[in-house]
Amino acid sequence: MDSFVITADQESRYGRHHLIDWWDQNRLKTSKVLVAGAGALGNEVLKNLALLGVGNITVIDFDTVSITNLTRSVLFRESDIGLPKVEVARQRVLEINPEIAIQAIHGDLEFDIGIGDVCEHDVIIGCLDSVNARWAINQLAYRAGIPWINGGIGVAEGEVSFFDPSTEAACYECSISNQMWERRNQRYSCQGMKRNIPEAAMPTTATIASIVGAMQVQQALLYLHGRAGLLNPGEKVFLGLNPWLAFKVQIQRQEACIDHDMTIEPKISFNYDGNLSIQEILKHLDDSGFSEPILWLRNEVIEMMQCLNPDCGYQEQVNTPLRQYPESKLVCPKCSHERDFEVIRNLSLLGSGANITLGELCLPNNEILHCETAKGSIAIQFCQT
Ligand SMILES: [Zn+2]
Numbered sequence: 001m002d003s004f005v006i007t008a009d010q011e012s013r014y015g016r017h018h019l020i021d022w023w024d025q026n027r028l029k030t031s032k033v034l035v036a037g038a039g040a041l042g043n044e045v046l047k048n049l050a051l052l053g054v055g056n057i058t059v060i061d062f063d064t065v066s067i068t069n070l071t072r073s074v075l076f077r078e079s080d081i082g083l084p085k086v087e088v089a090r091q092r093v094l095e096i097n098p099e100i101a102i103q104a105i106h107g108d109l110e111f112d113i114g115i116g117d118v119c120e121h122d123v124i125i126g127c128l129d130s131v132n133a134r135w136a137i138n139q140l141a142y143r144a145g146i147p148w149i150n151g152g153i154g155v156a157e158g159e160v161s162f163f164d165p166s167t168e169a170a171c172y173e174c175s176i177s178n179q180m181w182e183r184r185n186q187r188y189s190c191q192g193m194k195r196n197i198p199e200a201a202m203p204t205t206a207t208i209a210s211i212v213g214a215m216q217v218q219q220a221l222l223y224l225h226g227r228a229g230l231l232n233p234g235e236k237v238f239l240g241l242n243p244w245l246a247f248k249v250q251i252q253r254q255e256a257c258i259d260h261d262m263t264i265e266p267k268i269s270f271n272y273d274g275n276l277s278i279q280e281i282l283k284h285l286d287d288s289g290f291s292e293p294i295l296w297l298r299n300e301v302i303e304m305m306q307c308l309n310p311d312c313g314y315q316e317q318v319n320t321p322l323r324q325y326p327e328s329k330l331v332c333p334k335c336s337h338e339r340d341f342e343v344i345r346n347l348s349l350l351g352s353g354a355n356i357t358l359g360e361l362c363l364p365n366n367e368i369l370h371c372e373t374a375k376g377s378i379a380i381q382f383c384q385t
């Protein structure tokens, strides 16, 4: 029985990992993984990352724990109902493995994490179930230039796909069909404002969530080790549990897809306070040799609401990101007539919207935006002071 003597090393937390010849526990310890979503898949993914000893995790989700989550969420208890999912998940992950660090962001993927912060991660694991959320993760990943692993679950079927901006392979947006865009757009009015439609409840169970979450983490594990994964970039695997079934497909790259050219390197850092106007920033760039600057926004902004009733004509300065402006505010507060507005996608010295302040743009900290200038494109990193 001498061959079964356990050495001191094997008795450590990661002893069984050290027996795997290609394993590099230190690599996992220094890795940074961004988990988008703390629902059924997010719970499984976070649990596995904690068990594996992935050293730095960020989790983002805007939701709170509800009783219906308890059938699929290993990290949540009945006493957690009403609490932010990310906060509960953070505490439970630290109970599983106190040796790792986890940062919880209770917020919206599209508004509450800056590209500069996304860049600091090695990989994103997508655990969200709507086309819009996946599209938003894809945008973050391609701007930040880091790969992401998408997961989706049904009742007894699931899928995992892998996208890597450093390759020429298809991205998630390449795979969005017209039908999927239509479904996405139902949640947004034709002007792009968010409608207050609750997310449809999807039938699913813990078993498929465990399997898909485990496959996503396995893909991340192999990627972090620099080994060929289950999936090559642009590939998707479909799984069926009833009956057993698995097949892989290569997603077709769409030549018209613009996401592939979005990767931005930070060039200029700006320490700012929110009262600074866009005008002042553009002027500063212009004076610094980056003449005729055009700053491109990630989230469009409404500057002015204009009442369409000729007898009223009420004008209201809004300066609010479009997606944060509720559709219910489209009617004029003075006469209840319909109002019109134009969205601002970019800001220039001669264009409209230059009086908007940085605070009104609601940029997340460490945001990076594209800026075109007469000297070529630059990236500007905004650090709030
Ligand atoms: Zn694409």
Ligand SMILES: [Zn+2]
Pocket: 307, 308, 309, 312, 313, 314, 332, 333, 334, 335, 336, 337
């Ligand atoms: Zn009016």
